[in-house]
Amino acid sequence: MGETEGNLEKARGVRYTEGRFQWARWGESALRTSRSPQSRRIPVGLKEVVLAGPRGFCAGVERAIEIVEEALEVVGAPIYVRKEIVHNRHVVDALGAKGAIFVDELDEVPPGATVVFSAHGVAPEVRERSRGRGLRVIDATCPLVTKVHLEAIRYARAGYTIILVGHEDHDEVIGTTGEAPDRIRVVADVEEAEALEVPDPSRVAYLTQTTLSVDDTRAVIEVLRRRFPGIVGPSKDDICYATQNRQAAVKELARQVDVVLVLGAANSSNANRLREVAEAAGARAHLINDVRDIRAEWLDGARKVGVTAGASTPEFLVRELVELLETPGHTTVRELRVVDEAVKFALPPELMEIAREAGKPLGRSSPLSS
16 A cells, blocks of 8 residues: 555546446446436536545455355256345345345245355354255355454364454354354443453453454454453454455545545445544545435535445446536546455355256356346
8 A cells, every 4th residue: 555646546447438437347237226327416516526446345245246146057046045145235136136035044945945154154053053954055154254253263262251343233243253152252342342351351362343443443452452461362353354445445535535425235334334434534424325325415515525335335336326426527537546456265165066066167257247
């Protein structure tokens, strides 16, 4: 991220062709929001729309969506997905249209059927129930979440009380806690960290949810280190690369614009944290699911608007938002890129084995391709 200001402002991934905004990364999605952005253009006379880079899909989300799409190709519809594969309704609806059936619990899945576990991970008891029902499981848990699970198991076996920094109602935290429910204590903020009591203060470890605010988590860990000087933690930060990169980008973005619009679902932890980071950096910020949520008064007096997207948000939603905000011939659109990403995760071995058994090669198709 040590690029100069001039390099930061280069519009990488964004190009203009005959005055129309084009996209270098993702093609057109089969799913569009129900109301055309052009018919809802907000006449605010914006001087500039600035896109954060990176934004949108991370490697774990791309992998999870690809797993569902490949499973549909190899196994055939329907396949079942426990919980939302990622926290974005547009993604869920698009995959549902292709034959995926989303369920809350495994008892909604017919015995012997194929079920995909979401990117957020599951507790061991969920895996046990799937075996008991004879389900064929494909695990789409993000490898970075799996890393946290393995750390929890290791610390629990060593006799530590594990302090898990996160939100106790989030699917990821529920899954991680399930690895050692008698050993794990969940704390969400500095106040809870200050009040926490543990059986043996000399045997304490900490882990974090992967999608938290980097700054807020740092503050909680500082409290834990002060209260428990011998506390141990992972050798590498649990907050994933994509969360850190998107927060770094939106922090810089917020310094250059009047308003930041964050595309993401209300139940997406990383999208909510992006809004909070933008506000903490001094910009007015709003979380929207898509263009239908935007309110004209949010942009009153704004000359520059920043746009970013949570790690579960497809790029076509960014395109629709830019089309809504842009006044052709008047509004400049550029990208503010703070770091490039080239992370790619392998598909799970169980999916590759199913494909081999079926004699069908995996196509590694683009997520949400039509």
